Amino acid sequence: MDEALDDFRATTRAWLAANCPPEMRDAAQDEDAICWGGRNWTFASEAQRLWLERMAVKGWTVPTWPEAYGGAGLNRAQDKVLTEEMQAIGARLPLQSFGIWMLGPALLHFGTDAQKREYLPPIARGEVRWCQGYSEPGAGSDLASVQTRAEVDGDMYVVNGQKVWTSYADKADWIFALVRTDRNAPKHKGISFILIDMTTPGVTTRPIRLISGQSPFCETFFDDVRTPRAQRVGDENRGWDVAKYLLNHEREMISGGGGVLGDRSLGAVLAEMDGELDATLRAEAIDCEIDTLAMALTLERYKDQAETTEIGDASAMLKYAGTELNKRRHELVMKAKGSDALAWEGGEAEGWLRTKANSIEGGTSEVMLSIISRRVLGLPG
Amino acid sequence: MSLLPTEDEVMLAGAARGFLDRAAPVTHLRGLRDAGATHNAALWSEMAAMGWAGVLVPEAQGGSDMGHAAAGVLAREMGKTLAASPFLSTAVIAATALRQVSNDRSAKALAEIAAGRLTYALAVDEGPKHNPHATRLEAVAEGNGFRLHGRKSFVVDGGTADRALVLARTDNGLTLFDLPLDRDGITSVPKAMIDSRDAADLDFGDVIVTGDDVLGRVDDAMAVLRPALHAGQAALAAEMTGLTAGAFGMTVAYLQERKQFGVPIGAFQALQHRAAHLWSETEITASAVLNAGRILDSGEDATLAVSLGKARATKTAELAVQEGVQIHGGIGMSDAHDMGFFMKRARVSAEWLGDYSYHAETIARLRGF
Ligand SMILES: Cc1cc2nc3c(=O)[nH]c(=O)nc-3n(C[C@H](O)[C@H](O)[C@H](O)COP(=O)(O)OP(=O)(O)OC[C@H]3O[C@@H](n4cnc5c(N)ncnc54)[C@H](O)[C@@H]3O)c2cc1C
Numbered sequence: 001m002d003e004a005l006d007d008f009r010a011t012t013r014a015w016l017a018a019n020c021p022p023e024m025r026d027a028a029q030d031e032d033a034i035c036w037g038g039r040n041w042t043f044a045s046e047a048q049r050l051w052l053e054r055m056a057v058k059g060w061t062v063p064t065w066p067e068a069y070g071g072a073g074l075n076r077a078q079d080k081v082l083t084e085e086m087q088a089i090g091a092r093l094p095l096q097s098f099g100i101w102m103l104g105p106a107l108l109h110f111g112t113d114a115q116k117r118e119y120l121p122p123i124a125r126g127e128v129r130w131c132q133g134y135s136e137p138g139a140g141s142d143l144a145s146v147q148t149r150a151e152v153d154g155d156m157y158v159v160n161g162q163k164v165w166t167s168y169a170d171k172a173d174w175i176f177a178l179v180r181t182d183r184n185a186p187k188h189k190g191i192s193f194i195l196i197d198m199t200t201p202g203v204t205t206r207p208i209r210l211i212s213g214q215s216p217f218c219e220t221f222f223d224d225v226r227t228p229r230a231q232r233v234g235d236e237n238r239g240w241d242v243a244k245y246l247l248n249h250e251r252e253m254i255s256g257g258g259g260v261l262g263d264r265s266l267g268a269v270l271a272e273m274d275g276e277l278d279a280t281l282r283a284e285a286i287d288c289e290i291d292t293l294a295m296a297l298t299l300e301r302y303k304d305q306a307e308t309t310e311i312g313d314a315s316a317m318l319k320y321a322g323t324e325l326n327k328r329r330h331e332l333v334m335k336a337k338g339s340d341a342l343a344w345e346g347g348e349a350e351g352w353l354r355t356k357a358n359s360i361e362g363g364t365s366e367v368m369l370s371i372i373s374r375r376v377l378g379l380p381g
Numbered sequence: 382m383s384l385l386p387t388e389d390e391v392m393l394a395g396a397a398r399g400f401l402d403r404a405a406p407v408t409h410l411r412g413l414r415d416a417g418a419t420h421n422a423a424l425w426s427e428m429a430a431m432g433w434a435g436v437l438v439p440e441a442q443g444g445s446d447m448g449h450a451a452a453g454v455l456a457r458e459m460g461k462t463l464a465a466s467p468f469l470s471t472a473v474i475a476a477t478a479l480r481q482v483s484n485d486r487s488a489k490a491l492a493e494i495a496a497g498r499l500t501y502a503l504a505v506d507e508g509p510k511h512n513p514h515a516t517r518l519e520a521v522a523e524g525n526g527f528r529l530h531g532r533k534s535f536v537v538d539g540g541t542a543d544r545a546l547v548l549a550r551t552d553n554g555l556t557l558f559d560l561p562l563d564r565d566g567i568t569s570v571p572k573a574m575i576d577s578r579d580a581a582d583l584d585f586g587d588v589i590v591t592g593d594d595v596l597g598r599v600d601d602a603m604a605v606l607r608p609a610l611h612a613g614q615a616a617l618a619a620e621m622t623g624l625t626a627g628a629f630g631m632t633v634a635y636l637q638e639r640k641q642f643g644v645p646i647g648a649f650q651a652l653q654h655r656a657a658h659l660w661s662e663t664e665i666t667a668s669a670v671l672n673a674g675r676i677l678d679s680g681e682d683a684t685l686a687v688s689l690g691k692a693r694a695t696k697t698a699e700l701a702v703q704e705g706v707q708i709h710g711g712i713g714m715s716d717a718h719d720m721g722f723f724m725k726r727a728r729v730s731a732e733w734l735g736d737y738s739y740h741a742e743t744i745a746r747l748r749g750f
Binding site for chain 1: 383384385633636637644645647648650653654656657658660661662664665666667668669671672685689692693741742744745748749750
């Protein structure tokens with residue numbers, strides 16, 4: 001077993017050494033360095049294109065997915081080795097996307113075989129980019145009160161309504177959306193989970209500018225959008241199960257933090273940035289470093305566990321603790337750099353402002369705490 | 382390396398829980414306290430019979446040699462009901478120190494430890510904070526031995542142990558001595574501690590020792606003491622996660638059963654969120670503490686992992702007992718309720734073998750601050 005793993009490590013290392021373009025070996029990930037893929041994607045460089053292509057052929061954009069759907073079928077131990085070997089040479093992720101983090105796991109669990117074959121390989125190859133149509137103006141934390149409705153017309157749904165805070169809706173090719181298919185049922189029992197091509201007539205998007213200056217999220221409107229009923233995932237009116245399952249995966253993903261700080265020591269980051277630390281700030285930074293190290297171990301522990309048991313509602317803990325920690329780290333960077341971080345150039349301020357959304361998107365910290373208290377601890381309410 | 386418990390560890394924890402619920406529930410500690418005692422020799426004999434005293438003793442000396450992660454499993458279970466025993470001082474700290482030295486004397490001592498016939502205390506600190514390097518107790522060379530003079534404080538199990546590992550300053554560094562506590566010139570002054578456990582001040586008034594009493598090499602105490610401290614810190618951190626789980630379990634139960642304003646107090650979101658935050662902290666700390674045991678067993682340098690475990694365990698235990706008392710309201714302040722025992726043990730174990738700041742500074746040094 002261990003010998004096989006050692007072999008896997010050796011071949012992986014050799015393959016990465018031969019195939020990872022030198023330009024793709026700086027783990028520092030600013031937003032522009034990330035490859036999101038999709039029909040309209042323009043590669044930032046030939047190296048970025050080549051790296052995606054090579055990794056996709058290996059199935060290593062989605063290493064743990066089955067080979068039939070574009071993955072490499074790696075087990076957790078192999079996946080860890082791949083991650084370690086990539087980190088060892090500073091290799092960037094070849095592709096990041098909502099398809100990988102959110103829709104993929106949900107389709108693998110709830111999709112029909114035909115749906116898996118149709119939608120998963122293009123995600124793995126970075127050919128189709130997805131966005132998430134959950135939130136609405138009246139349905140945020142109370143997500144189950146979504147009002148966007150889908151009415152049955154033969155083989156088709158006719159969709160009308162509005163989504164909001166749809167990240168990258170203006171860049172995405174497809175959207176997975178929560179729609180109401182039964183207005184008379186209790187709110188959780190009348191929702192369906194459907195897939196809509198963004199080029200379908202009647203779909204429009206309008207970008208919303210963020211406090212961090214970028215505008216990666218949008219309002220998304222549906223006006224008599226006709227979409228096949230076959231593009232529903234899971235049973236009609238049982239979409240809440242799919243939605244929740246997907247949210248758990250989304251929460252695990254968001255808890256990883258990352259951003260400009262990544263896995264590096266906060267002490268090293270601050271030293272590199274010429275940050276000045278007086279005693280109070282230093283103490284705060286050390287506390288934060290301790291919690292970061294412990295959180296990283298916790299993520300690993302939960303991933304190990306996920307190999308045999310779904311993490312389920314405990315993902316709320318990862319999301320809550322991981323995002324609150326990420327906010328603390330960025331607060332410290334701002335304080336350590338002082339006025340040097342106050343201009344937009346350099347990117348610290350942008351990163352810092354963006355982290356404020358971490359504890360809102362994917363379910364707020366308060367909602368996470370409520371999930372833990374009710375579903376994990378079994379408190380009333 | 383996985384942080385998930387192995388099948389053996391799950392079984393060990395289950396067996397330990399079964400035994401401790403019967404033989405050492407919190408009422409056991411309460412009973413000892415009310416009787417003015419800190420130890421129960423019969424309990425330790427039973428633990429030894431199950432292989433706990435020899436958890437870190439090689440099989441050649443009759444130990445079960447299960448390793449540091451397993452020692453952590455046992456310590457955690459003991460922590461859940463605050464079981465008082467010489468486990469940490471003797472089976473973890475002294476056994477690890479003795480293992481660093483391969484001679485007949487060490488082998489014999491290890492065998493006696495495993496059999497439950499010999500207990501140890503660790504006499505390192507002299508001031509209010511853990512700091513081995515601040516040792517002032519002198520060992521002045523004399524003939525082919527030394528004359529020891531000075532004081533040790535907060536010597537855990539120093540009132541009842543048979544022997545002590547004593548850290549002393551010698552000509553060119555620090556030296557660790559392995560001494561019987563009834564040696565002429567050693568006076569033990571037991572203290573009535575808030576956690577109802579054994580701790581004493583030791584006074585060394587010109588104690589004559591020989592070269593044979595040195596554990597390891599003269600002027601090189603840390604070669605033996607560092608691994609022993611790491612083992613103790615990791616196991617103590619594990620005990621603290623057990624203590625945290627014990628206090629948290631009572632708190633969650635109380636949130637469900639106590640009614641005010643016509644509803645269980647656990648229906649109030651202000652309390653729900655505090656409980657949920659606390660649970661999150663316990664999960665994160667659990668990872669750090671499990672990791673410390675795993676790294677110790679791997680033989681890699683465990684300094685960072687151990688300090689991370691002890692720092693996190695300390696902080697989380699503090700939170701758990703503070704929230705524990707607050708959420709219990711008035712009854713949390715009454716001696717009749719067990720929460721106070723948890724709070725007091727948390728405070729003592731926070732200080733023992735290095736508090737949060739001590740370990741935070743170690744981490745800071747290793748992480749480039
Ligand atoms: C950067 C960013 C990207 C996003 N991307 C997407 C996306 O791609 N797709 C998508 O569908 N959505 C997206 N969202 C939306 C996000 O999921 C919602 O903002 C979030 O669920 C909160 O909803 P809300 O904004 O309506 O806040 P509200 O629900 O109105 O919450 C306001 C405040 O009330 C608190 N609150 C609400 N209910 C309770 C309660 N029961 N108990 C205690 N406190 C409560 C909240 O915690 C919060 O502090 C994104 C959001 C951001 C900021």
